[in-house]
Amino acid sequence: MAETKRIFTFLLRFIAFCTTLSAVIIMISSRQRATVLVFSFEAKYSDTPAFKYFVIVNAIVSIYGFLVLFLPSKSLLWRLVVALDAVFTILLTSSISAALAIAYVGEKGNPIAGWLPICDQVTKYCNQVKGALIVGFISVVLYMLLFLYSLHTVLNPLLLEKS
Amino acid sequence: MALQSGEKLPMFIGHIWSKQKSRWTLLGLRLLAFLAAAAATLVMVLNKQTKTFVVATIGTTPVNLTLTAKFHHTPAFVFFAIANGLVSIHNLVMIMMDLLGSKLNYKGFQFPMIASLDMLNLALVSGGANAAAFMAELGKNGNSHARWDKICDKFGPYCDRGAGALIASFLALALMLLISFLSILNHKLVNSSSHNSHNNIIALPN
Numbered sequence: 248m249a250e251t252k253r254i255f256t257f258l259l260r261f262i263a264f265c266t267t268l269s270a271v272i273i274m275i276s277s278r279q280r281a282t283v284l285v286f287s288f289e290a291k292y293s294d295t296p297a298f299k300y301f302v303i304v305n306a307i308v309s310i311y312g313f314l315v316l317f318l319p320s321k322s323l324l325w326r327l328v329v330a331l332d333a334v335f336t337i338l339l340t341s342s343i344s345a346a347l348a349i350a351y352v353g354e355k356g357n358p359i360a361g362w363l364p365i366c367d368q369v370t371k372y373c374n375q376v377k378g379a380l381i382v383g384f385i386s387v388v389l390y391m392l393l394f395l396y397s398l399h400t401v402l403n404p405l406l407l408e409k410s
Numbered sequence: 411m412a413l414q415s416g417e418k419l420p421m422f423i424g425h426i427w428s429k430q431k432s433r434w435t436l437l438g439l440r441l442l443a444f445l446a447a448a449a450a451t452l453v454m455v456l457n458k459q460t461k462t463f464v465v466a467t468i469g470t471t472p473v474n475l476t477l478t479a480k481f482h483h484t485p486a487f488v489f490f491a492i493a494n495g496l497v498s499i500h501n502l503v504m505i506m507m508d509l510l511g512s513k514l515n516y517k518g519f520q521f522p523m524i525a526s527l528d529m530l531n532l533a534l535v536s537g538g539a540n541a542a543a544f545m546a547e548l549g550k551n552g553n554s555h556a557r558w559d560k561i562c563d564k565f566g567p568y569c570d571r572g573a574g575a576l577i578a579s580f581l582a583l584a585l586m587l588l589i590s591f592l593s594i595l596n597h598k599l600v601n602s603s604s605h606n607s608h609n610n611i612i613a614l615p616n
Contacts, residue, residue, distance in 0.1 A: 290556075295553065295555075297548075337533050338536075341539070344489070344541040348489075352484075352545070358483075359477060359483045360479075360558070361559060362558040398522075398529065399526075
């Protein structure tokens, strides 16, 4: 029972690491050059601070996830892992919500502010950003699960043993 | 004998005193977090500004365009208002439960639920505050690559009130962080004598 739990959490952490890494890679590799009327511009992820924040946070979390995979199971650092899980899950949720807010404006525009949507001009860039956001959302869900699991284990080991 | 009782008594009193003091500290922090989140919600929901622009002049008659900036034009601000509303309700319920709920008794189940709910609401308020912060940055600086103009020079008071709501929300976020960790720490310290939880402290997630 403890073995299956350990393997299950290891697998979950590995998948979470993969999703954050792929979110970073997909977002970084999204760029497209488009010509509108006379001038041409290039759409990159680094034009928007929200996407830069998304990339930075996901990079930090994937480094953390990579290091945690190699932690031996009886070490005392697992207490730190619980606290760091909390911090990084919250950072992840904030980064995904910021990126989603800006991506929504990019797709639908904001008529009151006079902001036109840009998705129909740089379609490939837009689709790639959407893909990165979907993968980022999956990573948020996985990290939430991991965090709730470690919280539950640390808070109530007696309850865990009884059930 | 006298030395023994002299040693035991201050520790016992210190234990009770710190439990009462930490309970009132936690309650005070929850009240502050509730006020901050409620203030953020209210300021954002009531944020509205109408301004009339002169767009063109035909002959001698100016053509006016009236624009109203409301919070519900931007989904990020709607999410911000909903998240802060939920967090303030959560804090209110926790305060009520702390003050009035000592009759209800689900001892084993109560603490993990409080801790989990605290953490979930922390994640919620962080998401809401951050989304609104980046939208506000976009409104303040614009984005030259996407040809989006900044709007804060035209709708100054709207932007200022939004900034106030954001500050209140980040304050609520910091307080919720403090509250979550303090309540877990408090529970561990207070129950360390009665529950044999030196086992708890050594037990690891794996």
